[in-house]
Amino acid sequence: MEIRLENITKIFVQKDKSEVIAVDTLNITIPTGKLIGLLGPSGCGKSTTLYMIAGLLKPNGGRIFFGDEDVTDTAPEDRGIGLVFQNYALYPHMTVRQNIMFPLENIKVPKPEAMIRAQEMADLVGIGELMDRKPKELSGGQQQRVAIARALVKKPRVLLLDEPLSNLDARLRLQTREEIKRIQRETGITTIFVTHDQEEAMSISDEIVLMDFGVRRQMGDPQDVYDKPENLFAAKFLGTPPINIFDGEIKNNNIVLAGKNIGKSKGSDQKVVIGIRPEGFIVNEKGSFELDVDMVETIGRDTSLIINDPTRENNTFRAIIETKHRIKPGDVLKVNIKKDKLFIFDVDLGNLIN
């Protein structure tokens, strides 16, 4: 089931009558059978978007399509969606079995069949042995799976997950995100999930939709978004440690950073924002930049350096280099900059300049 959002806008009216635009003329097309991560900082409108797809919130403008069908005015109960809430919303007075069977009761599936389907679904998510427990007797991860089973049991057209991992501890989070990926692949259901955690989104999504202030900032394959950020926000939001930002300029088609040419650009002469990923520095005896190493953090796989830079706000930035270079604090390191880890953005809007 392809899902298409066309010019979706959601405005919330505050208590004091002021209006907040939560989602602003959003256009997204979500291809069939894919796992899509809606990613953005808190308050960016991603959960609002999810709830509008679910039908629990009504957009103020725009249309929502499931396939060719306009569902904008369709009630949530008629949309054929499965929704997993952030805190799971398992009915506390029902057992796991009753919870999973509940959606089937509503569509009048005969009880014996409902029992079988509930058991199948519970086995699928790996909680088949816990059917007679109450939710409060389960761990967070198990509750999560019950919620997924309940959402899937009626065979929805779309599965929606609201911050599915945020209530889990770090270890479970890793495990569960693989689980979600597996379930999605095995069922082939179009799945949209919301998260503020870029690592989470990148690790399991087929595509991510990056949102900020209710606006879509970029959409695509996670690696593509990382490699080719379309704007400063996308560049900054993805990647740990985050991208380093410098002030620079374009002069006669040269990109100039700290008085040195570091590349070519077709852009007209202007001040620009230069972003260099931490892994964008190559140690080179003849390198054109000198890095004044302040601290060295050994990780094992590579080495993270904190570099003194008095021109920057917090006086430092970060570089990641291969471990074969043995660096001590106080060393001065000569480096070049990898072209594909270097991005320039215009100062006003933060859009990428080629």
Place this chain on the structure above:
Amino acid sequence: MLEKQSNLKAWLYLLPAMALLLVFTFYPLFNAFYLAFLRDYSYLNGTAEGYTLFGNFIDVIQGANFRIAMKNTSIIVFISVPISVMVALLISVALNSIKKLQGMFQTIFFLPYVTNAIAIGMAFAFIFHQDYGLFNLILGVFGIDPVNWVGLGASWNTAMFALLVYTVWGGLAFKIMVFLAGLQNIDKQYYDAARVDSTPKWRVFSRITVPLLSPMIAYITITSFIGAFKAYRTIIGMFGPTLRPPGTLSKDSLITIVGLVYDSIAQADAVGKISQAAAASIILFLITLSFTGVQMIISKKRVHY
């Protein structure tokens, strides 16, 4: 605790309240038991003819009105409370599900809470007036002849019916208030989840709302039972101090257990009457105590989930 003990100072702060409570609450509590065990006590002279263990209780129980009072009280308790709990539950759920005009309707439903039981009792008595009352007017629309509900020589049945209508009406407001507060505490996500799963409204009510609210329903039901056992003012309001329709026999009285207590107090000057009042009040106490016990057991078990 934050600081060292300060016994003297604390008791000084407590003194005014405690002194009053001692005189008007704790002493009366023990004295009620003492009085109930005195034989032929006269409070005017302060004399008694020794003690009796059950004498006063037997006098109360064998009194002409006791069985009537028990019957009336039980009917009021076990009919009016379940009805008003159910109606209040439905109203609060409906009220909770609307947005427009919710505040206005809330105010309307809460209104009976602040009214005066005597004044409204009089209004109800007049609504049930045979000739001039609204109730018979409405019945007339359905072709039913006027009934003498509470007037001269009215039967116990009709009078009790009218009283029950009034009691249910009067009990709604408080229950709606409490249920509404409870409903607003239920996580909205359960309802969103149910909607997404295409749950019909009535099933949301029976499978989600009622179970989640069940501790509160049990609590309200039992406290309302206890409250209804103390019915008295409503009856005064409708029927006046005689507690029955004019021109009827005392066997048709709508007296309750509390009515028994006050009847005995009203005759306090007569020898032994005050002891009977005490005995009746202790019977009432024991009944409410047993309900409180049930309440405690349920509230321990009420972990419905």
Place this chain on the structure above:
Amino acid sequence: MENFKETLKNMIEKIKEVFKRKETTYSEETIDIKDSKRKAIIYKVVVYSFIIFFAILVLIPFYWMILTSLKTLEQVEEVPPTLWIAFKDMMFVNYLNALNAAPYLRYMLNTVIVATISTVGTIFTTIFAAFAFARLNFRGRDIVFMVLISTMMIPGEMFVITNYITVSRLGWYSPFNQTFGQALLALTLPFMTSIFYIFFLRQAFKQIPDELYLASKVDGTSDFKYLWRIMVPIAKPTIITITILNAMGTWSAYIWPNLVTKEIEYRLVTNGLRNAYLDLTGRIAYNEQMAAAMIVTFPLFVVFLLLKKYIMRGVSRSGIKG
């Protein structure tokens, strides 16, 4: 190992089956939007009709009371009764007659005096006691508090008997002679404190953070000053609630004033209600009776509408009411 693979295969087959089943609930593209909307509208109509129906039932007694109180006695006795009267025909004079039928102005004065005395008394005793329970540390505190709480469920009738004797013994009430001052004592003193209010206010006091108390201690503030300058102002909403509930209780008091006052003139407003309202020919003047009921009810309405939020606070805490 073979076995394991077999199981895995089976499982995957099963999963595929589940999702391949023909009777998928949401057969694609069949959703009728109009149906969605129609259901929602029908539901709304049903819910609102239900609410309006019961709202009318709740309001009818009030309407009937007001309507009757404004009719002439002839209109009252019309069969069938009229359901509406024009403004120009409204007999506001009934209210005047009702006021004169019983010493109502005197009752109101009495009620105001009694309510003021008992409320002020209650507030003071409650504040002190709640402070001791909420903030001070003394031996037996928890036991005393438990005992107080458990007396809350004892029916008041148990106390009334002895209090009646006590009041008589103290000479405040006698069927033969009683001064207004004695009547006032009998009407107010037993109600100058309340365990429920102490409990209620203690809860409010408990919510005030300990840091405020510690800070005031550092500044050398005495407990007494802390109570009046910090705690009482912070807990003001609760104290207002107590004031309103207590005053409304006095306004509606009926049984106790009847028991302990000799002179009719010493009683309170609600007592006036069961007065015989007869016209000159001895008929019951229902219009005046209802006017009297309105006189007692109306101020409660006004207080409720103006101070709803304070009253609701109290209600949500109180457990028991008939």
